[in-house]
Amino acid sequence: MSEKLEAMRLELRRGILILAVLNALKQEQYGYSLRKALQAVDIDIGEGTLYPLVRRLESYGLLDSRWSSEEGRKRRYYQTSPKGIETLLALQTDWQQLNKSLAKISEANK
Amino acid sequence: MNFLTKKSPLDRYIADVKSYLPAKNRADIVEELRVNLAEKLANRAEDSGVEVSEESEIELLSEFGHPLRLAAQYQGEERSLVGPTLYPFYRMSVLVSLVISTCVMLSISLAEIFFRVELGDVSSPWMFVNTYIYIIGVITAGYVLTERLMKRHNYLDSWEPNAMEQPDNALASAWGALVACIAAITWLVILNLLSIEHSLETLLGQNQNPIYTLVFWMKIEIVILIPQYFYLVFNQTWSRNRLLLRIGSELILSLGCVVILFNNAGSLGLNYPDVPQSLASAFYYVLWGMIIATTLSAISYWRKLRLLEISDQLPATSYQ
Numbered sequence: 001m002s003e004k005l006e007a008m009r010l011e012l013r014r015g016i017l018i019l020a021v022l023n024a025l026k027q028e029q030y031g032y033s034l035r036k037a038l039q040a041v042d043i044d045i046g047e048g049t050l051y052p053l054v055r056r057l058e059s060y061g062l063l064d065s066r067w068s069s070e071e072g073r074k075r076r077y078y079q080t081s082p083k084g085i086e087t088l089l090a091l092q093t094d095w096q097q098l099n100k101s102l103a104k105i106s107e108a109n110k
Numbered sequence: 111m112n113f114l115t116k117k118s119p120l121d122r123y124i125a126d127v128k129s130y131l132p133a134k135n136r137a138d139i140v141e142e143l144r145v146n147l148a149e150k151l152a153n154r155a156e157d158s159g160v161e162v163s164e165e166s167e168i169e170l171l172s173e174f175g176h177p178l179r180l181a182a183q184y185q186g187e188e189r190s191l192v193g194p195t196l197y198p199f200y201r202m203s204v205l206v207s208l209v210i211s212t213c214v215m216l217s218i219s220l221a222e223i224f225f226r227v228e229l230g231d232v233s234s235p236w237m238f239v240n241t242y243i244y245i246i247g248v249i250t251a252g253y254v255l256t257e258r259l260m261k262r263h264n265y266l267d268s269w270e271p272n273a274m275e276q277p278d279n280a281l282a283s284a285w286g287a288l289v290a291c292i293a294a295i296t297w298l299v300i301l302n303l304l305s306i307e308h309s310l311e312t313l314l315g316q317n318q319n320p321i322y323t324l325v326f327w328m329k330i331e332i333v334i335l336i337p338q339y340f341y342l343v344f345n346q347t348w349s350r351n352r353l354l355l356r357i358g359s360e361l362i363l364s365l366g367c368v369v370i371l372f373n374n375a376g377s378l379g380l381n382y383p384d385v386p387q388s389l390a391s392a393f394y395y396v397l398w399g400m401i402i403a404t405t406l407s408a409i410s411y412w413r414k415l416r417l418l419e420i421s422d423q424l425p426a427t428s429y430q
Binding site: 014030031032046047048049052054055057073075076104 | 135139141142143146148150153173174176179180183184195
């Protein structure tokens with residue numbers, strides 16, 4: 001059962017991760033700092049999942065990116081684009097609506 | 111170009127991931143991955159007070175998992191039949207097979223036109239269409255099955271960074287090469303005992319004897335292989351040209367088997383009436399087996415070449 005539960009957890013988290021990343025990248029960050037920011041709010045996502053996800057969101061036009069060399073270190077910075085903000089708002093509305101619906105179901109089946 | 115520089119596990123991993131990525135944005139993705147991995151290693155070293163080592167690289171790479179899986183994550187969109195993990199290989203296999211089969215069918219058609227050899231309906235347009243459908247169907251089924259098996263047996267989960275090949279590995283030992291050289295010469299002598307006509311007709315399978323055609327193609331392959339083995343006795347490192355030659359010699363036999371399948375595979379029983387029908391039918395499976403084996407071997411050499419070239423181009427990672 002634990003394997004199945006883990007698979008279900010992963011599936012549940014997959015969609016929410018996009019929300020989390022778009023939210024966290026309202027402020028410009030690079031890959032490693034983004035991971036730390038997510039970890040700080042108890043969203044523990046492996047880099048092997050996070051970096052490709054960020055790339056995909058960028059390819060959809062939801063993130064802007066640039067290379068920068070600071071303190072002698074080359075980094076690629078990301079920030080949620082205007083289209084990304086628009087998408088984030090729409091997804092957040094859906095998420096809140098889903099939460100309300102879930103709460104109603106729970107209440108009705110108590 | 112000779113590939114002699116030893117690479118760290120991290121650089122081998124990056125080269126491996128790069129080899130699986132589609133050309134678009136490949137360099138940029140790899141550069142970013144390298145920067146992120148190096149930074150993480152440097153931070154870990156700073157926290158623990160222990161310098162970055164091969165062991166710490168291997169530990170980090172274990173967390174990232176199989177290079178194929180990471181590269182697949184960058185491919186993104188789910189595909190219903192063949193998933194992103196194997197899709198680049200699938201696409202390459204279909205393309206290579208279609209190119210080879212087109213070359214074979216075109217050369218057969220040209221032989222029909224210029225050498226006036228009778229080939230029945232082999233060169234009809236429907237033959238092309240049927241062949242393409244057949245090839246795509248077989249390859250797709252093979253990949254779908256492979257992917258399901260990989261998932262069932264958790265193939266990618268059992269990956270360990272230590273298993274990554276060092277790109278500068280030698281081809282073989284000098285003694286191994288010498289034995290291979292002698293074996294190839296002996297095999298050529300044995301094949302020469304069979305008296306066959308070395309003509310274009312035999313080569314294109316127009317002689318009604320598939321064994322002769324197969325022997326002719328084998329001889330060609332061996333003649334190309336012998337100098338390679340001989341050179342190996344004195345120099346056991348890879349070079350781009352020698353890898354290409356190796357891929358070419360593997361594909362030659364594969365091509366020969368395709369020619370036989372298209373032309374005279376069915377006439378084995380006519381030439382050898384004493385051979386039971388079941389054995390004659392098994393000849394088809396032998397040919398398919400040889401096509402698959404030589405193609406897989408060519409793919410493995412092609413992959414080695416790609417990895418070696420990528421490793422050669424990539425700079426060593428710095429942790430500063």
